[in-house]
Structure formats: C-alpha cells, structure tokens
Amino acid sequence: MKPPLRWSAAAGITLALIATGPVNANPAPTTTDPDSIASSVALTKSNRMVASDETINEVIEYWTPERMNNAVPLEVEGAPTATRQAPQPDGPPTIVSSPVPPSTTHNRNNAINTRSIAVGILYFVSHGEDSWCSASTVSSAKGRLISTAGHCLHPGGDKNAPWHSNVVFVPAFDSGKEPYGKWAIVHKWSFRGWTENGKYTHNIGFAETAAAGDGTTVVDRVGAHGLYVNAPVQKTTLVGYNGGLWGDDDPNQYTCEDGSPIHSVGTIAIACAAVMISAGGPYLINFDAGSTWGWLTGVARSTNLTGTAYGTYFDTKVRGLYDDAEEASDG
Template structure:
C-alpha cells in the first residue's frame, strides 16, 4: 500500500469534482437544508436484468458477472457538476457528537492473521450504471453494525443521482489488489442514501450505505472487521483516508493519506490528490495503524484541480442512515 503524508491545506475557492471540471458554489444557510434533503431513500439491489439479489444463487451471478476482464475494464467513476447552490448538513446547535465502535474480524477469519500492509476493511466497488449500461468502479469500506453485513461508500456509488437510477450488479471486493480478491466478493442486497443525492445530486448528501449478502455463510464484518462511525464532530479532524485513486497505480493498489481536515465552507476538505475511483473511500478519525481500525467521519466524494478532496459532513443524517440500515439483513 502506498501512503501520502501531508497537512490539510485551506483554500478559499469552492468548486466541485469530477475528473477536473469545477463550478463555484454559492453560500446557503448551513443549518436549513431543503425539507426533504435529509430524508432517506432505500431500495433492493438488483442484477443487470432487474432481478433482485435476494439469494445465494443471485449473489453468485454477481460474482460470475465480474470477470477479471470486466474488473480491469471498469471505468473509475466520473460524476457531473452539481447545481451551483447546495445546502449542507451541519451539526445542529447543541448537537452531541457520537460514535459507534469498530469491530475486529472474527478470530477464525484469515483476516485476523493477515498483515496490515493494506487495510482489510477497505476495498473496491464495481457496478453497472443503467443509464449507459457501462461498468464502473469506486472505493468503500466495511462498517460495524448490528447486521455485520454493511458497507459505507459515496451516494454516487449506489445511485446515479438526479434523473438516474439505482446502480446494478454491485459488488464489494475487500482488500482488492491488482485483480486479486483475497477475501472474496460480497454482493449488495440493499442500498440506502439521502433524498438530497437521489433527487438533486447534492454532494453535501453524497453518502451511501449498502447491505451485503454473506459469502459462503460468513458475514462481511466477521471476515474483514468493520470500521466504527462518528457524527457531529468538529470539521477539523486528523484523519487517515483510504481508497483506490486511478491517478495512482491506475487504481490497482490501495493508497492512504494522512492529514487534517478543514471546513471548506460547505463540506470537509483535505488535499490528498485522490482522483477518480477513490470515491467512497473512508475518512477515518482516531485511526489505529496497529489494528487497522478507526471511525468513519467522512467518505471521499470529489476532487478539485488543485488536488483538494472533499467529503460530506457527517451529522445526524448519517447516523439516521446507519440506524435505518444497520440491522437490515
């Protein structure tokens, strides 16, 4: 795994990602999003033919679909510019910060004995976009929850956004490296994200959570461990970020970046220069390099031409996503 160490860079100009096109964001009241932006939206996962992924045989179809060639050819996801003015989630006055603890893999899992040259909970996401029928890739991480089956990623890695659909053929490959799947393939069975993303492609609500199907009878967090979750914390945090940016090693090897976030006036910002394909990778506070565990306090969402990355702020809305999806099996 490659690591970048840096200090967060505060930049006054506010723009938005894709593969490099930017647009200026206008200020809005941070505490008053549209009434429906924080509403959660969920859906079952489906195969490319529209059938639900609700059985071991359907999950096996997802795994067979993702041949080594399709994985190599999958496009690091580019996303469109958002509207100029977008509301953001903020900690309400007097809101209390909270956390869910991480979980180590089960003692019987090979991951419990694996070296930490790469983070075991972090992997690649692959999916098909219904709008064009093409295959894409993002990043994600396993997260601890009552189901022990959940993944956290970016909203645009589960839903196309305004005018689009839920993605299909979705799979998570923990600790992917150069085509290898050391802990197998975990197919999605259900998605959840915010209405602010689904209806408006609002990057301030660009967070998604995914329930995966057990693989050979074993749940994801039992196999890899799962990161914790934090919400309503200060926008200035020391974090370690993981993902598969296509501008480093063609996205075939996991990268990490250490630094301190800043308040970008809309979201969380840090200059890691993680490009396309790193979307959905976790931003971890209180990361423990000896265990490989910490608390997800953001997910990779966008990149600017100057190399600055941004994440949605994790407030009560993200905790709501977790509460609604965390026990789903």
C-alpha cells in the same frame, strides 16, 4: 485502467457524461425533504432482484478479472470551494458505533499492500458502463453494512433514474487479488437530497452485503470502522483506491493524512497531492496504523487534481440513514 467518468447531477434531467474538465453541479430546487431516505433492493444487470443464491452468484460471477480490470472509476463533480473553519455540526459529537476487528481467523499477509482490510472496491454497472468506487465496512450489530458515496449507488439528481446494478464489494483488493472474496450488495440507501436533487451535502450511501453461504458476514471476515457523527476537527486520514490516472494497471489502496482538515458546510477536505483517490473511501479519525481501525467522519465524493480531496461530512442526518439501513438489513 481507463480515466474516470465524470458526471454532473441536475434534478429532473438525465445525467450527462462530461468529456472534459470538472463541471459544478447546480441542482434545481426541490420540495422533497432532502434529509428523507431513499432506498432500493439491489438488482442484477438483467433487472432480477438480488435475493436468492442464484442471483447473488450471478452478480458475483459477472465480475470476472477482465471486467474488473476494464471498469472505470466514477467521479461526480460539485464540490464547493472550502474555506478553513470549524465544522458545522447540527448536534453534539456522537460515537454511533465503535470499530470491530474480524471475528474469523485470517491471514493479514493475504493483503500485504493494503493499509486497511476494511476498505475495498465497490464494483457496479452504471448507465451500461462497468464502473467502480472505493467503499468501507462500517461497524453495525448485524455486520453487513458498508459506507460509500451516494453516487456510487445512484446517479443522483433524478428520482426516476435507476440505481446502479450488479453491485459487489471486494474488501482489501490488492493488485488484482481478492483476499477476502466478493460480497454481493442486496440493498442500498441514500438521501433523497442526493437521489432526487443531486445535493453534494447528501452524497452519502450505505449498502447491505449478502452473507456467505455459511452465514459469515463481511464484518466477520474483515472487521469494520466505527461511525462518528458531528466529529470535531482533528487529524484525519482518507483511505481509498487511486483513480487510475497514474498509469497503474490495477487500482491500489492509498492513504492521505492531514492534521488540520478544511471544513465548510457539509464538506470535509484534506490535502492529498500525491495521488488521486477515488470517491467513496472513508475519512477516518483515530486511525491506528497498527490495528488499521478508526472512526468514519465522512466519505470522499471527489478528488481534485490540484491536491485537495473533498468529501461529505457526517452530521446528525447520517445517523438516521445508518439506523434505517441497519434496521432494514437482515441478520
């Protein structure tokens, strides 16, 4: 497994690959409402719309075991220094959707080393590189949505930059095994605050997965975590895949728990010293280890090597992004 790629987002310029050390993003001002929504249909690497059985299969078949093994975890810098304080909600605590179990019969032993079968790896092509992040299904009426970091769908900081291509979600990936298959992404959403200005407070994304040939959705297959915006401080669990810095041949699923997470404006951070968990994984509350379901309250955007995992806190604007994605998705 290669070490992660680290990108610095800045508005109006092409993203640059950073070879050494973290670089804090310093986005330029923008006149665009950062809470407004940007979206794109998904494309193959050859710029074909992912909308037919042919293109869906093209995306799925692209990700051979060799390509997945050689893909690079993608991290973006820009996490502020967080101080311990109360969350900064911009509205009342609201449960938007509740966790749901799978509706199809499955064998839990298919993925015996995963804490949550709803969490998996999102593979994609970014600037010509085969890359990956963590991601999670999120409960919705149509059963097709996943949640991840915005930079796992779009480079950020440049409205003219292309969205990532050949995107697939592999839930419960486990040491090279794909117990619940690959699910091609057909549509992507984030905030213009991320896509145009690279604001870390808007580094959030949702994506729509294609249904299987028999109409089964990814949530039918693996269930989904619920969505909670403006959540109060409480015990929080981060679930995701290690960033490949610890000698593993394959990324594996890990968790970090913190009974008193750190909050600052737009940020949630928890102690996570044992392993580097890649961006895109869910921050969960009321996470029941027996049933493996909880409520998403944020999404990981980076993990720093001093032992603190930084994420973007889900406030009221995230409900608008979720609602837009759910309304526009098929079902």
